[in-house]
Amino acid sequence: MSEKNVIIGQSGGPTAVINASLCGIIRESLARKNQIGAIYGMVHGIEGFLDDWYMDLGTELSQDDLELLRLTPAAYLGSCRYKLPEDLDSEIYPLLFAKLDKLNIGYFFYIGGNDSMDTVSKLSRYAAKNSLDVHFIGIPKTIDNDLILTDHTPGFGSAAKYVASTVREIVLDSSVYRQKSVTIIELMGRHAGWLTAASVLARKHKGDNPALIYLPERPFSLEQFAKDIETELGQRRSVVVCVSEGIADSEGTFLCEYGDQKLQACLGREPAPADDAQISPAMVDIFGHKMLTGCGKVLERFVRERFGVKVRSAELNVSQRCCGILASMTDIEEAEKAGEEGVRYALNGQTGIMVALIRKNDMDHYKLEFCPVDVNAVCNREKTVPISWISEEGNDMTEEYIHYLLPLIEGNANPPMKDGLPAYLYRKIKFSN
Amino acid sequence: MSEKNVIIGQSGGPTAVINASLCGIIRESLARKNQIGAIYGMVHGIEGFLDDWYMDLGTELSQDDLELLRLTPAAYLGSCRYKLPEDLDSEIYPLLFAKLDKLNIGYFFYIGGNDSMDTVSKLSRYAAKNSLDVHFIGIPKTIDNDLILTDHTPGFGSAAKYVASTVREIVLDSSVYRQKSVTIIELMGRHAGWLTAASVLARKHKGDNPALIYLPERPFSLEQFAKDIETELGQRRSVVVCVSEGIADSEGTFLCEYGDQKLQACLGREPAPADDAQISPAMVDIFGHKMLTGCGKVLERFVRERFGVKVRSAELNVSQRCCGILASMTDIEEAEKAGEEGVRYALNGQTGIMVALIRKNDMDHYKLEFCPVDVNAVCNREKTVPISWISEEGNDMTEEYIHYLLPLIEGNANPPMKDGLPAYLYRKIKFSN
Numbered sequence: 072m073s074e075k076n077v078i079i080g081q082s083g084g085p086t087a088v089i090n091a092s093l094c095g096i097i098r099e100s101l102a103r104k105n106q107i108g109a110i111y112g113m114v115h116g117i118e119g120f121l122d123d124w125y126m127d128l129g130t131e132l133s134q135d136d137l138e139l140l141r142l143t144p145a146a147y148l149g150s151c152r153y154k155l156p157e158d159l160d161s162e163i164y165p166l167l168f169a170k171l172d173k174l175n176i177g178y179f180f181y182i183g184g185n186d187s188m189d190t191v192s193k194l195s196r197y198a199a200k201n202s203l204d205v206h207f208i209g210i211p212k213t214i215d216n217d218l219i220l221t222d223h224t225p226g227f228g229s230a231a232k233y234v235a236s237t238v239r240e241i242v243l244d245s246s247v248y249r250q251k252s253v254t255i256i257e258l259m260g261r262h263a264g265w266l267t268a269a270s271v272l273a274r275k276h277k278g279d280n281p282a283l284i285y286l287p288e289r290p291f292s293l294e295q296f297a298k299d300i301e302t303e304l305g306q307r308r309s310v311v312v313c314v315s316e317g318i319a320d321s322e323g324t325f326l327c328e329y330g331d332q333k334l335q336a337c338l339g340r341e342p343a344p345a346d347d348a349q350i351s352p353a354m355v356d357i358f359g360h361k362m363l364t365g366c367g368k369v370l371e372r373f374v375r376e377r378f379g380v381k382v383r384s385a386e387l388n389v390s391q392r393c394c395g396i397l398a399s400m401t402d403i404e405e406a407e408k409a410g411e412e413g414v415r416y417a418l419n420g421q422t423g424i425m426v427a428l429i430r431k432n433d434m435d436h437y438k439l440e441f442c443p444v445d446v447n448a449v450c451n452r453e454k455t456v457p458i459s460w461i462s463e464e465g466n467d468m469t470e471e472y473i474h475y476l477l478p479l480i481e482g483n484a485n486p487p488m489k490d491g492l493p494a495y496l497y498r499k500i501k502f503s504n
Numbered sequence: 505m506s507e508k509n510v511i512i513g514q515s516g517g518p519t520a521v522i523n524a525s526l527c528g529i530i531r532e533s534l535a536r537k538n539q540i541g542a543i544y545g546m547v548h549g550i551e552g553f554l555d556d557w558y559m560d561l562g563t564e565l566s567q568d569d570l571e572l573l574r575l576t577p578a579a580y581l582g583s584c585r586y587k588l589p590e591d592l593d594s595e596i597y598p599l600l601f602a603k604l605d606k607l608n609i610g611y612f613f614y615i616g617g618n619d620s621m622d623t624v625s626k627l628s629r630y631a632a633k634n635s636l637d638v639h640f641i642g643i644p645k646t647i648d649n650d651l652i653l654t655d656h657t658p659g660f661g662s663a664a665k666y667v668a669s670t671v672r673e674i675v676l677d678s679s680v681y682r683q684k685s686v687t688i689i690e691l692m693g694r695h696a697g698w699l700t701a702a703s704v705l706a707r708k709h710k711g712d713n714p715a716l717i718y719l720p721e722r723p724f725s726l727e728q729f730a731k732d733i734e735t736e737l738g739q740r741r742s743v744v745v746c747v748s749e750g751i752a753d754s755e756g757t758f759l760c761e762y763g764d765q766k767l768q769a770c771l772g773r774e775p776a777p778a779d780d781a782q783i784s785p786a787m788v789d790i791f792g793h794k795m796l797t798g799c800g801k802v803l804e805r806f807v808r809e810r811f812g813v814k815v816r817s818a819e820l821n822v823s824q825r826c827c828g829i830l831a832s833m834t835d836i837e838e839a840e841k842a843g844e845e846g847v848r849y850a851l852n853g854q855t856g857i858m859v860a861l862i863r864k865n866d867m868d869h870y871k872l873e874f875c876p877v878d879v880n881a882v883c884n885r886e887k888t889v890p891i892s893w894i895s896e897e898g899n900d901m902t903e904e905y906i907h908y909l910l911p912l913i914e915g916n917a918n919p920p921m922k923d924g925l926p927a928y929l930y931r932k933i934k935f936s937n
Binding site: 081143145151241244246249272273279385388389392393394397482491492495 | 577578583665669670673676706712821825832
């Protein structure tokens with residue numbers, strides 16, 4: 072029998088380095104010509120593949136393309152947010168495996184976060200149950216850094232570098248005027264504050280901004296926030312505050328859901344309403360996750376009405392996950408390596424695993440190794456920031472967190488430039504069928 | 505009599521290269537030791553100087569500091585938004601000139617936009633009227649590129665590079681999912697669309713995004729917008745739209761001022777209200793300029809309700825003016841040169857002028873020269889994008905604009921890095937008195 076083929080998919084939100092992992096898998100597969108045949112890419116993940124959207128990566132991408140791909144942000148193959156049925160007896164599984172069989176797939180790589188590891192878990196369990204010889208490997212990816220059993224996830228370091236650098240520039244910008252002002256920066260992070268916490272690196276000397284940092288790991292109190300702002304305004308002209316989009320009060324209500332009436336009640340201007348009419352529930356996506364943007368605007372209004380100072384708020388939005396020019400070279404190299412390791416594990420016969428990143432410092436020098444972990448233990452779980460890494464007051468990060476983060480943002484991507492802009496790789500809109 | 509001293513101020517909004525101009529003035533002044541004595545910096549512009557906030561730049565900054573300053577965004581000296589009285593008989597003028605006299609100032613440099621040139625104009629007219637021997641020179645600076653009598657303004661090229669690069673990454677990000685979607689990007693630009701227009705450089709091949717670009721130079725019609733979106737959604741999955749914050753309808757109402765009722769009327773769901781209750785007037789700053797953010801959210805809602813597709817909007821906000829990592833090296837060099845030229849003009853006895861940038865292409869090769877122009881002719885006027893550089897349909901830019909812009913975003917700043925972030929220069933909070 073001829074060598075088995077490889078198929079690769081990307082899933083979930085884009086990152087600056089998900090394509091570096093793709094590049095790692097392709098290059099390592101090309102290097103194993105005696106063991107691997109064709110290298111296919113699913114277009115728009117498992118969802119697109121179910122409609123026969125795939126491409127032949129091994130023949131379509133030149134060596135130059137691969138070098139560009141490595142530094143191109145977002146998801147070259149396209150992505151999806153698609154949940155396979157819990158019931159392994161669902162008719163979708165034989166359908167999907169027939170498609171894999173038709174392409175003679177022996178090795179299946181899926182690059183993604185929590186929800187994508189759920190896909191790897193289900194497919195590997197179905198294969199085991201039905202004695203099908205396909206190896207399923209998950210390559211971690213998420214700017215949220217919320218996967219368990221791995222020191223960190225590829226994508227996080229670049230997003231953290233973007234956040235730290237951008238907050239730093241906004242801090243400089245916010246300091247130019249003489250009058251007292253508060254600047255609120257809303258950062259991505261639904262339940263885990265890893266990325267918001269990265270804003271601490273923007274602080275370069277004692278008394279520098281950001282002055283206050285709030286993560287979703289601790290309940291957020293508007294009263295305490297008001298006290299914190301008052302203290303800071305007494306000590307400096309410009310107060311910069313960084314908050315996770317997912318901060319919630321002690322009753323679990325997200326700040327971005329605070330309606331007018333609730334805010335007025337918090338300002339002591341109206342009696343607290345008796346029912347929940349005060350809340351404007353957030354919209355929900357197909358995975359049932361609430362869409363949590365807007366707490367910056369709520370806090371902006373609160374500060375303006377409470378303190379009467381100049382206030383503005385900014386959402387750093389999707390650039391956090393797709394800024395290639397500020398990608399961390401450490402992150403790019405680790406993402407690529409994770410892809411390569413995945414190929415090695417698959418060829419060694421492993422399946423149902425995720426490639427984990429293990430920090431093995433050599434003295435105090437940052438060093439990383441890789442190891443396979445059971446994907447079933449990873450999926451649908453969430454790693455939040457240790458409470459001990461958040462200051463006692465709940466509004467700052469400790470040295471331990473800084474020590475953890477610093478190595479991950481080292482090194483610049485320096486993508487090749489053309490006409491003043493980075494030369495990224497675009498997928499030609501063309502599929503195999 | 506000993507040599508006269510120099511004083512320098514920064515005014516108006518920050519840019520990525522206003523410090524490069526400061527650096528140029530300092531370096532050229534240091535090089536003219538036989539003609540120039542001390543080099544002072546006003547802290548927070550003319551407003552801070554009136555309170556005796558200034559520093560000695562010649563002694564406080566080392567050569568290494570100057571090299572960092574050149575690549576540091578925002579405004580190192582701090583800025584202000586302060587309008588001198590129209591009446592030159594106001595008591596503020598003798599007060600201010602007494603302070604200049606006390607410091608033995610012979611050369612006054614003010615780096616800023618329209619409103620700052622107004623300051624240079626008034627001070628030079630007062631000096632002329634009272635035969636005072638101080639030379640007043642304006643150095644242009646604004647990301648808006650809206651000063652007349654100059655081909656472009658320092659600060660614009662870097663902001664344009666940031667916009668083009670960031671829109672490009674958002675375009676990649678927006679293309680990863682399969683379902684139809686509209687992404688609306690709101691960009692800075694009150695009355696002049698120069699910066700929004702720069703998003704056209706993000707389009708790298710036929711059929712690429714951004715699909716639609718709207719500037720404030722043309723009246724914006726929601727009906728025409730709906731037709732444009734419908735056409736684009738028929739041709740592609742992801743439609744990216746770039747709009748200036750300052751777009752307004754044919755009656756002069758800013759889109760960001762559209763209230764609920766007005767929007768519902770535009771959606772044909774409610775009869776148009778008879779009065780102006782439909783408008784939510786924007787807040788106004790101290791110069792009487794309306795604060796115009798929010799049209800992206802209005803359009804997002806309109807598209808969601810009209811087309812029922814996935815929509816999101818993003819404001820690129822202050823990073824447009826303070827992103828040092830994406831500064832254009834062409835812009836940095838030109839900003840620095842403008843500062844140097846200003847010193848030469850002042851020493852040649854000129855006053856009441858602004859340093860203008862004149863494009864003198866050599867064949868088709870971009871080439872820039874400098875010349876002094878009457879600051880009285882520049883201040884309080886605004887240069888908008890020529891209508892002939894906007895497509896006939898009012899939703900795209902022509903080749904002429906692209907040809908104009910391309911040279912201005914060439915070259916990378918590559919600031920020195922420390923701990924994974926650019927090493928910028930901070931002002932120590934310490935004043936001369």
